[in-house]
Amino acid sequence: MAYIDYYKVLEVSKDASDKDIKKAYRKLARKYHPDLNPNDKEAEKRFKALNEANAVLSNAENRKKYDAYGEHWENAEAYEQAQKQQARQQHSNQQYQGQQGGQQFTDDEFSDFFSSMFGRAQSQGRQVKFKGHDYTAELQIDIKEAYTTHKRTLTVNGKNIRITIPAGVENGQVIKIKGHGGAGVNGGPNGDLLITFSIANTTAFKRDGNHLYTTVDLDLYTALLGGELTVDTFNGKVKLSIKPETQNGAKVKLKGKGFPKYKKDGQFGDLFITYQVKTPTQLTDKEKALFTELSKLR
Template sequence: MEFIDYYKILELDKSADINAIKKAYRKLARKLHPDLNPNDSQAKAKFQQINEANEVLSDPEKRKKYDKYGKDWKHADEFEKGGYQRSPYENNSGGRQERKSNTGGFGGFEGGDFSDFFGSMFGGQGGGQRSGKVKYRGEDFNAELKLDLKDVFTTHQQTLSVNNKSIRLTIPAGVENGQTIKIPGHGNVGANAGPNGDLYITFLISNHTKFKREGNDLFSTVEMDLFTAVLGGDITIDTFDGKVKLSIKAETQNGAKVKLKGKGFPVYKKEGIYGDLYITWQIKTPVNLSEKEKELFIELSKLNKDGK
């Protein structure tokens, strides 16, 4: 576990008095509060740390135990009952133990157990000026769900595990990359019988297909041989969910685009409605020409001297 120094978290000296702790906590809370840093998981994690640090350091009893026992401060009562005076210096030195109060010595502190304190956060007991049992809705949870573009072409169901609870989720076709949906009531449990928070799921959609997606439209580049481009003809192309045969007009230019209406991506929550597919033609110049073919191209170029 990573060493966690509550004093360092609150940017304080170990000799800081209660007013300095309060001031430091308020200053950092204003900077890192989740309400002021939406969708910022780093700020949220730091906010949880300053809350925990404040919980301990602003309580004289807990602070005393923390200063004395470091990582084991939560077991201070057990140590004291057993007449055992443990020092944070004890872990690695193996020799004589001598504890100096408020001088540090957090070397053996493992910390990291912030979750023990979450119950008192997010309004549970934090509102210093308000008293009594205030019902609060639980904290909202945020989760990310990685899907492939192919997965979101059709509506499907998926079971997610969030905080050890299984949630059966219907993922509607046409969900966008980065889109967030709300699952009401699947967040943290409310404080003092308040309602549960909500679960927000953000979809991270990766695309390993040859199609590019923008909104409901798909884009694809398709190669076409020179002869079909010049003379016209039929060509079979891939759409996202199958193949279609297209008639090519004679004298089709390289980079020309065609729109296939309704062959794009499903529109979110509008069943049966699809965006469009845009095909860009990429005309392949013939290679490895035979002598005969070269002759014919030379003849063509002579016929086409003005370079139209």
């Protein structure tokens, strides 16, 4: 497989921070996303390369192996095992040489052993198997979609994959689809598909985990005298009883009216409502007179 400089693919330096890598990937993934570049083969090719590069460099362990072994990073463990075996063989040979005066192996022979390890393993029926690349992708959905369990079809390397997105998935959450990454080597298992969710929220509700927060306007008269108020929740309307003399900034909790809990059917967080008392404007002369009279009573 040809060597690919993943740092160049993501347009970052080799000492880039995890934050820089994540930022670069998101910027370029949006630029070359197939949905924004229909029928553009070059953009599709670049998008796949970005996913591959991000899968390696966004994972601390993978990045460490890549920095040490380059294109052979996926075989890092096998190389390290071979190095240990080589060291043990050298040590054993030195002991044997000191005790028996037998044949001594040269450095070239040990280097040949290291470089041809996989070929020998194959000829001896012990072919080493390696897991394929993990693919990464970012899936953008609306918060209303995240509220209910639904299905979505993704296209990965020309193959359609139908997945179920559970209600309650969070922004930035990663879901692993096993076996839908790169092909394994020497009969090894396929890699996995790692999907990072980016959830857009254009509603009046702020989400924090399973809880929702919103602000509701309350007119001055209802705040002072009490009454009823119909408010929106995420999935419908409810009627609230307002206590007399409700203060600006007062909060109420509606239990179970928040966001669904991930993979916990029928369980929801809470909805927290903050009242914002609105002062009346454009008062009539009669209203001004009444407020003036009221102020004298206080």
